[in-house]
Amino acid sequence: MKAAFNKMGRQLTKLWFDRVTITGVETVKDGAFTDTVPVVIVENEPAKVILKGLKASEQTFFGTDAYDAKLLIRNGLKIPAGATVDVTDVNGQVTHYKRASKGYAGYVSHQEVAMVRDEKASEEVE
Known part of the structure; x- marks a missing residue:
């Protein structure tokens, strides 16, 4: 039964037209100092x-653009809590999500990541 779901997972990604870049942080030591640097x-x-x-x-009223979203992405990626996610949709529009949960990989075909977009609205009228 699991083999059928594995095949489904490979086919499922062909239906996803959004493209994402996920960035986390890595701890680095510089002498006595410890810092974090962004890692794709x-x-x-x-x-x-x-x-x-x-x-x-x-x-x-104050012009915030805030909502919750869920990201469906293939298994095999280690997505840490606190990662930032930039999504480019099928129309080329980029949306930046500031906070993300750790990836939940409890499904055979994909994993889910809860995300929050919470930004000041800055859309300009053309």
């Missing part, structure tokens, strides 16, 4: 973003 975990990886809780009535 995966770049231009096919994935699918599912929006959750995106209601116009919940947007505030």
